[in-house]
Amino acid sequence: xxxxxxxxxxxxxxxxxxxxxxxxxxxxxxxxxxxxxxxxxxxxxxxxxxxxxxxxxxxxxxxxxxxxxxxxxxxxxxxxxxxxxxxxxxxxxxxxxxxxxxxxxxxxxxxxxxxxxxxxxxxxxxxxxxxxxxxxxxxxxxxxxxxxxxxxxxxxxxxxxxxxxxxxxxxxxxxxxxxxxxxxxxxxxxxxxxxxxxxxxxxxxxxxxxxxxxxxxxxxxxxxxxxxxxxxxxxxxxxxxxxxxxxxxxxxxxxxxxxxxxxxxxxxxxxxxxxxxxxxxxxxxxxxxxxxxxxxxxxxxxxxxxxxxxxxxxxxxxxxxxxxxxxxxxxxxxxxxxxxxxxxxxxxxxxxxxxxxxxxxxxxxxxxxxxxx
Numbered sequence: 363x364x365x366x367x368x369x370x371x372x373x374x375x376x377x378x379x380x381x382x383x384x385x386x387x388x389x390x391x392x393x394x395x396x397x398x399x400x401x402x403x404x405x406x407x408x409x410x411x412x413x414x415x416x417x418x419x420x421x422x423x424x425x426x427x428x429x430x431x432x433x434x435x436x437x438x439x440x441x442x443x444x445x446x447x448x449x450x451x452x453x454x455x456x457x458x459x460x461x462x463x464x465x466x467x468x469x470x471x472x473x474x475x476x477x478x479x480x481x482x483x484x485x486x487x488x489x490x491x492x493x494x495x496x497x498x499x500x501x502x503x504x505x506x507x508x509x510x511x512x513x514x515x516x517x518x519x520x521x522x523x524x525x526x527x528x529x530x531x532x533x534x535x536x537x538x539x540x541x542x543x544x545x546x547x548x549x550x551x552x553x554x555x556x557x558x559x560x561x562x563x564x565x566x567x568x569x570x571x572x573x574x575x576x577x578x579x580x581x582x583x584x585x586x587x588x589x590x591x592x593x594x595x596x597x598x599x600x601x602x603x604x605x606x607x608x609x610x611x612x613x614x615x616x617x618x619x620x621x622x623x624x625x626x627x628x629x630x631x632x633x634x635x636x637x638x639x640x641x642x643x644x645x646x647x648x649x650x651x652x653x654x655x656x657x658x659x660x661x662x663x664x665x666x667x668x669x670x671x672x673x674x675x676x677x678x679x680x681x682x683x684x685x686x687x688x689x690x691x692x693x694x695x696x697x698x699x700x701x702x703x704x705x706x707x708x709x710x711x712x713x714x715x716x717x718x719x720x721x722x723x724x725x726x727x728x729x730x731x732x733x734x735x
Contacts, residue, residue: 363713365392370541372396372450373441374425375432379498379523380482380557381454382421383530387521388450388537389424390706390715396444396731397425397548403724414697419721421530423693423703426733432463440732445474450537454482457492467552478540480553482533487554496557501525505561510568510580529560534539585639588632591672592650599672600650600658606632610667617658617665685690688714695720 369392374385380405382397389395397404406421408411430437439715445451451470460466460481470479479489483498486529494500502508512518518662536553562569583669584590588604588611604610611632615624623629623645628638635642650658654672662669673681679690681703689707692700706715 363710363715363717365710367392367541370394370450371397372452373444373448374447375441375451375453375455376482377454377609378406378422379526380529380533380627381452381480381557382406383527384427384452384482384533384537386421386423386532387534389718390708390717393450395425395447396727397422397427397722398444399429399724400440401429403429407724413724414695414721419695419701419703422703422720422721425722426719426730427725429725430732438463442473443732445470445477448474448477449541450478450480452480452533452537454481456495457483457487471550475550476544478537478550478553480533480537480540480555482529483554483556485558486556491558498523500556501529501557501561504558505559505565506568507565507576510538510565510578510583513580524564525557525561528564529557532560548706554578554627581639585636588635588639590643590646592647594650594655594658595652596654598655600655600662600666600669601672602646602669602676603639606667608632608712613665613667614662617661617667619661622648623649624669660674669727691717693717693720696723696726 367388370388372385372388372393372395374381374395376382376385383398385393385395402415404418404422406418407415409415409417422446428440430440432438432441435608448555451474460470467479467481470477483492484501485491485494485532491504499508499519501513502519505525507524511521531554533555536555540551566664567583568578571582576582590601590604591601593598593599602614604614626645627634629635629642629645653661659669659671678684684719685691689705691705693703694700701720703720705717710713
C-alpha cells in the first residue's frame with residue numbers, strides 16, 4: 363500500500379531510544395530510514411548481551427543499518443554523501459558533538475538546504491544543565507513526573523520508559539510538521555526537542571492544577587478521574603476508571619450489590635468521592651477480595667462499568683481484542699530467526715502499514731548504501 367512518507371529518506375544517527383523511536387515512527391509511515399551506527403553499534407544492541415537485544419529490536423524495526431566511524435574523515439565523507447540524498451536527519455547527541463564533527467546547524471543549513479534537521483537533547487542547547495547527561499529517569503525527575511509516580515514512603519523507580527518515549531514521539535511530530543512546511547514552500551527548519559520540556563508538556567493537567575493552587579501529588583490525577591485498582595479473590599488485579607459521569611458510579615454500585623456502599627455518605631456525590639478517595643479505594647479493595655476476576659468481569663461488563671483486568675506483558679498479545687486487531691506480527695530477521703514486533707497503531711483508509719523489514723543486523727546494509735562502485 364502507498365504510505366504518506368514513501369520517497370522520504372531519513373538518516374538517523376541515534377542511540378538508545380529518543381532518536382531511534384522518532385525514526386522508527388517515520389519508517390512506519392513509509393520513510394526509508396538509514397541508521398548510521400558506530401562500528402561497535404548502538405549500545406542498545408548489547409543491553410542483554412550479544413548485539414541484537416530486545417531493547418534494540420523494539421525501537422529499530424523498518425530500518426537499514428550502516429556503520430561509520432565519524433572520527434574518520436573517509437567515513438565522515440560517506441555520511442556527507444548520505445546527507446546529500448536525504449530529506450531528514452535526526453540525532454540525539456549532546457550539544458556540541460555535531461559541531462565537533464563539522465556538522466553544525468549552520469553548516470547543515472548551508473550545505474544541505476533540502477534537509478529537515480532534528481536534534482534531540484536532554485535539556486536544550488544552552489543553560490545550566492545543557493551539558494549534563496540525560497536518561498529517562500533524569501527527565502522524569504526534573505519534569506515532575508517522578509513526583510507523580512513515586513511513593514515517598516517507599517521510593518523506587520519502576521515501569522516502562524516515559525520521558526524517552528515521549529521525546530521520540532514529540533520529535534517525530536516536529537519532523538512531520540517541518541516536512542509539511544517544506545512541501546508548502548516554507549524554508550527548511552531545524553527541529554529541536556529536549557527531553558525535559560517534552561516530559562513537562564506530557565503532563566499539562568498537573569501544572570494547571572498547581573496554577574490553581576491545588577495540591578499536586580501522585581493521587582491528584584486518579585482522585586479526579588476516579589481510578590481504582592483492586593485485587594480479586596484469585597489474586598488477579600482489576601482496574602476501574604469512572605471519570606466524571608454519574609452513571610458509571612451508579613453502575614458500579616449496582617454491579618457490587620452492596621447496600622452499605624450505596625448508603626455510605628462519604629461517597630454520595632462526586633465531590634465526596636474525590637475528598638474521600640483513599641477511603642473509597644480501601645472499601646473497594648475489601649469488596650473485590652470476595653470474588654474472582656472472572657466473576658467481577660461479568661458483573662462489571664453486564665452493568666457497562668469501564669474496567670479491565672491488569673494484564674501481564676505476556677498476556678497482552680493473547681487478549682481477544684488485541685488478537686482481533688492484529689496488533690502483533692512476526693517478522694523474519696537477518697540472523698535467521700523470527701521475532702514478534704508491534705504493528706503501527708495508525709491506519710490509513712482502514713489499512714495498517716506493514717512492517718516492511720525486521721530490525722537490522724549491525725551494518726547489514728553497507729553494500730547497499732556505502733560500497734557502491
